[in-house]
Structure formats: structure tokens, C-alpha cells
Amino acid sequence: MLIAIYSRKSRWSARGESVENQVRMCMEYISANIPGSAEAKIFVYEDEGFSGKNTKRPRFQQMMEDMRKNHFQYLVCYRLDRLGRNIADLALLIDKLNRENTEFISIRERFDTTTPMGKAMLYFSGVLAQMEREQIAERVRDNMAMLARDGRWLGGNTPLGFTVREEKKVLEDGKIKKSCCLQIEEREAEVVKQIFAAYLESHSLTAVAGELLEKGLYTRRGKAYTAQGLRDILTNPVYCTADETAWEYFDGLGCRLCMEKEEAGPDRGLIGYGKTTSADYKNESCQPKQWIIAPGKHEGIISGKDFVKVQKILEGNKKTDPGSVKVRNRISLLAGLLYCSCGHKMRPKYYRPLRDALEKERKFSYRCPYRDATRQMLCQNPPVPGNVLDEQVCRLLLEQTKKRFQTETLLDCALKRIERRKKVPVSETAFFRLQISRNREKIRNLLSALEHSRGEKAFIRQVEEEIGKLEAECEKAEKEIRKREKDRTGNREIRRKEIWNLGETLLSFERLFASMTVEEKREYLAVRAERLEWNGSFLEIWLR
Missing domain, CATH: 3.40.50.1390 (Resolvase, N-terminal catalytic domain)
Known part of the structure; x- marks a missing residue:
């Protein structure tokens, strides 16, 4: 057991x-x-x-x-x-x-x-x-909202521009209650101000990243700022003062505000809770209606007016950004597979329309985002023409496919198997043949009985009628057999033609590849190639 x-x-x-x-x-x-x-x-x-x-x-x-x-x-x-x-x-x-x-x-x-x-x-x-x-x-969320009203810092990565300060409070029973709150770190706070000011001026995350790099400003880990890292800073409510403009903005988003409008003022900053969820072990963004926005015990760094301006610019750029997302969905085949030798994924980007206005297919290039973000200071690999690279890689992988799969041999084996297939009757045909055999035997028995009869007319007429019925059944069964033989022969010819058509398609895989959609071509390339790396002069391909 x-x-x-x-x-x-x-x-x-x-x-x-x-x-x-x-x-x-x-x-x-x-x-x-x-x-x-x-x-x-x-x-x-x-x-x-x-x-x-x-x-x-x-x-x-x-x-x-x-x-x-x-x-x-x-x-x-x-x-x-x-x-x-x-x-x-x-x-x-x-x-x-x-x-x-x-x-x-x-x-x-x-x-x-x-x-x-x-x-x-x-x-x-x-x-x-x-x-x-x-x-x-639900109780955890309610408890978080109650703690948020006190302006506590509930943990996590300390945002740029702040340090964590521990506070102690003696309760009536003599126990000591500890809590944490944020405190401005002046040197980093100046960097935050520069980031917001630069974005309000340029409206470009890449431009801000390049400006910070030129000034020698790096993250706490000594890395160059990226567009995504800057977006996280610019959208973090912790930098915003808890004034009326900020209150109206977050109230308009439908956030759960832990203060009344009358309590809003520029003397405190905000803290946001519940902006992401780790459900099913996935760190995903939550809808604004699920956010908890509360006043903190720290001072704000950016005014509500400037913070709201930045959010509107970010939202507008998201809607009108002509960058790589559209080209990935329409033309480029190697996005997600192509890497720069510096380690970053290369992204497709259109050339300006005027450059190829007369071309049928719009031209684009693959660019290293790290090169653009650092203004060629940390990566000097130039862009590579996307249309040309896609064509050359596809041609190379198609040749590899032909060598890998011996299509002619497979086709020849399939045709030989059809030719060797025995003509074994199906069960229905065997049934009809058995029926004919039994009817013939009955007819012979009836004729034998007729020979030994005394010539009675009634008996002779009855035997002749029975023989006629049996002959009719035999004729009907023979028709069914001929029909099924014809159908089987036709099906065999159809299968033969289908295999020939398949063979022609496989032998001309380039025509098949050309007829694929962009998504199907990407799937094929992802199956054949694991990674492609561009070092500025040569392309290296790792096949699966």
C-alpha cells in the first residue's frame, strides 16, 4: 500500500x-x-x-x-x-x-x-x-492603504534621490514601534531634477540618456542610463509634490487617493503603492485604478505641474512614436534574433520616407539602441541596412535547409511505397465478393434440384423466380465492386499527384518561403537560427 x-x-x-x-x-x-x-x-x-x-x-x-x-x-x-x-x-x-x-x-x-x-x-x-x-x-490591500496614510516607506528598492531613515516610537505599553520613511539625498536629487528638466526640454528619452552620459552621470551601479530606466524615474510619483495639481491628475486616473484635496500641499511628496503585481510570478503593471497614492513623510523634488507635464509628454510619445514597434510588425525579419556585439538587441528603424519615396518596399536599418543612447561613446558599431541583411540571411538559411533535408530522396521513397502497395480489397469489397460466391452456389443447387424434379410447373416457376433474384443480386454486387475499384484507383492517382505537388513545393522551398507572411518567415528563421551578432563589419550566425 x-x-x-x-x-x-x-x-x-x-x-x-x-x-x-x-x-x-x-x-x-x-x-x-x-x-x-x-x-x-x-x-x-x-x-x-x-x-x-x-x-x-x-x-x-x-x-x-x-x-x-x-x-x-x-x-x-x-x-x-x-x-x-x-x-x-x-x-x-x-x-x-x-x-x-x-x-x-x-x-x-x-x-x-x-x-x-x-x-x-x-x-x-x-x-x-x-x-x-x-x-x-483584500485585508492586505486595506492594511497597506492604512499604512500608506502614515506616509511610511514599506520597502523595496530605494528610489534615486532618496535614502531610507528609520523612525522609532514608544507606545503606551512601553513597546518600541519602528517604521521607515524616505529622506532626500541632495546629490542624487540634483540628478533627478536634471532628468526632468532635460526631458521637458527635449521630449526624448534617448536625448536625455545621451546628455547624462556626456556629463558623466551614471546609475548607482555605474551603468549608463537607459530609456526604460529613465521612463521608470519619470513616472514614479515619489518625486512629485503632493499639491493640488498632482491630486487632480491622479484623481482623474481613478487612483485610490489616501488624502483629501484640502490636505494637498507642496510641503510633502507622494508615495505610490500597487503599481505592479507579481501574480503568477509575473511582474506586470497594474491599471491606475489599482494604484494607491498617499502623501509621504519626505519632501517632493518635482512640482505637480512639471510632473503632470512629463506624464502627458510620455503618453503622447507613446501614441505617436514612429519607432521600431511598427517596423517589427510589418517588415523586419530578424528583430529579436539580431544582437550587437556590445550585447544589446538591435532594433529596426525606418529611413526617412523622402529617401526612398519611389521604392516599392520601404527601407529600414537595424540599429544598436545602446549606441544611440550613449551617442557612440560606449558602442561604435554602425547600423546595417535591414532589407539587404534580411535577404542575405534568408538566402543563406534556405541553402542550409536544402542541404539538411534530402528532399529528392524522401520524395522517391514515398512514390515507391505507393507503387508497392498491394491491392488488398477493403472489407466492403470482400463482402460483395462473398455474396456473389454464395449466390452462385445457391443457383447451382437450384439447377441441380430442377434437373431431378418431375416437371411440375409450379415448382419450375418458383425455382426460376429464385434464380432470377439471385442473378440480380450478383449483378448489383458486381457493379458495387467495379465502383469501389474505380474509386480506389482514382484515390491512388490523387495521392500520387499530391505527393508530386508536395515534392515540387519542397524542391522549390524558396517559392514557398516567398509566399509566407512576415510572421511565418520570422517563425521559420527563429527555428533555424538561435542568434545573430553584428560587430560592425561581419555577421556571425549561431544555428540551432
Whole structure:
């Protein structure tokens, strides 16, 4: 007998429902309630510090893998919500247990999953577990909003221009309560002011990055500022003063503001919470309606008026940017595969329309964004004509495809297999032939009986009618056989033509490639090539 025990807890604890205590109680239950458990082999799976919101837990996944290899008679856990707090995941798990004939035991709820009522109670408990998880998440958000009202810094990477200061407060019972808040770091704050001022003047992230590089200003890690890094700084509310202009802007976005308009003033800065989410282990941006904007205990660096101006410019550039996104979706084939030798991905960019106004296909080049951002100070590799490079790479990979796949040999083998195929009748044809044979035998028997008859007219007429029916059935069966033979011959010819057409297509793969859409060509190139690298003079290709 094989028994699996699963235990889970979101946070480590040696008390209460710790994973060790869960396992101990499951062991005691197995010994007392499962017959033959003394000889059973028990597998224990523990996930410490993992949430039940999904099934992405290492030991849980290992248990499911072992369940496929070994047949567990029982799956035992302390409570249903230890398996998960998502009703969809629980439903899939129960279905899996049913298919494997594994009995599920929750030692606290005491479910019997072999009965309809037990399954119903199990699903109902799953709904309650999911509701509890969502309520916990809601309480966390509400608690974050309450903490935000105090202007605390709740952790994370300290933004440029600030340091973290710890505050201590003695409570009535004598306990010391600690909290953190931001404090301006003057030298970095001057850099932040320069970034905002430069962007308000140039309206270009690349231009600002180049200007900072010329001035010798780098990030805390000693790297050159990138366009994305500058965008993160320019959109961070922490630099904005909590004045009326800022309040009206964030209120218009639908953010959750932790202050009234009357409380707004330029003496404090803002702090933004909940701008990103890590759901399913993906760091994704949230909608503004999910943001929490609160006044902090620090001073703002940028006025609300200038901050709002910057946001509007960024939003406008996002809508009118003629850069690489459009060309990637329409023309370029190597975007995502082509790298500069400095390590950055090269991006396609159109030439100016006047340069090729008479051309059928608009020209573009692949450029290194790091070269443009650093104004050729840290990367000097020149752009490469995109149309020419795409054509040459495609021609080279097509030649490699011809060499790799011996199309002529494969085609010849397929045709020979058709020629060697035996003419084995299908079951219906065999049935008709058997019917004809039996009818012929019946006719012979009737003729033999007729010869030995005494010449009675009634008997002769009856035999002749029966022979006529049998002859008609034979003729009908022969027609069906001829029809099926003709269809089979026609199908064989059709298959032969299809293979010839396929062969011609494969032998002229260049024509097939030319007929592909841009997306299909990109997929083909991604399958054949792993990486392409341009060093300014030569292109190096790594094939898969």
C-alpha cells in the first residue's frame, strides 16, 4: 500500500499548524483509521513558505509527478486548503484523484470523495477556501492603504534621490514601534531634477540618456542610463509634490487617493503603492485604478505641474512614436534574433520616407539602441541596412535547409511505397465478393434440384423466380465492386499527384518561403537560427 501525505504553510512557524505538526497528525490518523497502514509505504511532501493561490509549489508538483508513476491508494492532508485555495485547481486535483482511484482524506473535514454528497461538500469547501484567500488579499490591500496614510516607506528598492531613515516610537505599553520613511539625498536629487528638466526640454528619452552620459552621470551601479530606466524615474510619483495639481491628475486616473484635496500641499511628496503585481510570478503593471497614492513623510523634488507635464509628454510619445514597434510588425525579419556585439538587441528603424519615396518596399536599418543612447561613446558599431541583411540571411538559411533535408530522396521513397502497395480489397469489397460466391452456389443447387424434379410447373416457376433474384443480386454486387475499384484507383492517382505537388513545393522551398507572411518567415528563421551578432563589419550566425 502506498500513501501520500501533503502539508503546506505560507510562512514558517514551529507552532500551531506547522508543516511538521500537520505531518504528525496525519501519521496518527493513518495509524488509527486506515487498515493495513502498518505495512504501508508513506511518502511525505512538504511545502514551507508557499501560498495556496496556485499549484506552483515544488513538492506539490513532485507529488503529482509521483502519482503518475506510482499508484497511491490514499492522499492524506490536514485540511483541504493545504492543497490549495483555488477552486479550479482543487477541481482538477479531485478529477485526477478519481482517475487514479486514489482516495482523498482530510483529517479535519472528513470527506468521503466516493459519494456524490462527499464530492459536493469538497467543492463547497474549496469555494470557501478561495473566498478566504480573496478576503486575506483584500485585508492586505486595506492594511497597506492604512499604512500608506502614515506616509511610511514599506520597502523595496530605494528610489534615486532618496535614502531610507528609520523612525522609532514608544507606545503606551512601553513597546518600541519602528517604521521607515524616505529622506532626500541632495546629490542624487540634483540628478533627478536634471532628468526632468532635460526631458521637458527635449521630449526624448534617448536625448536625455545621451546628455547624462556626456556629463558623466551614471546609475548607482555605474551603468549608463537607459530609456526604460529613465521612463521608470519619470513616472514614479515619489518625486512629485503632493499639491493640488498632482491630486487632480491622479484623481482623474481613478487612483485610490489616501488624502483629501484640502490636505494637498507642496510641503510633502507622494508615495505610490500597487503599481505592479507579481501574480503568477509575473511582474506586470497594474491599471491606475489599482494604484494607491498617499502623501509621504519626505519632501517632493518635482512640482505637480512639471510632473503632470512629463506624464502627458510620455503618453503622447507613446501614441505617436514612429519607432521600431511598427517596423517589427510589418517588415523586419530578424528583430529579436539580431544582437550587437556590445550585447544589446538591435532594433529596426525606418529611413526617412523622402529617401526612398519611389521604392516599392520601404527601407529600414537595424540599429544598436545602446549606441544611440550613449551617442557612440560606449558602442561604435554602425547600423546595417535591414532589407539587404534580411535577404542575405534568408538566402543563406534556405541553402542550409536544402542541404539538411534530402528532399529528392524522401520524395522517391514515398512514390515507391505507393507503387508497392498491394491491392488488398477493403472489407466492403470482400463482402460483395462473398455474396456473389454464395449466390452462385445457391443457383447451382437450384439447377441441380430442377434437373431431378418431375416437371411440375409450379415448382419450375418458383425455382426460376429464385434464380432470377439471385442473378440480380450478383449483378448489383458486381457493379458495387467495379465502383469501389474505380474509386480506389482514382484515390491512388490523387495521392500520387499530391505527393508530386508536395515534392515540387519542397524542391522549390524558396517559392514557398516567398509566399509566407512576415510572421511565418520570422517563425521559420527563429527555428533555424538561435542568434545573430553584428560587430560592425561581419555577421556571425549561431544555428540551432
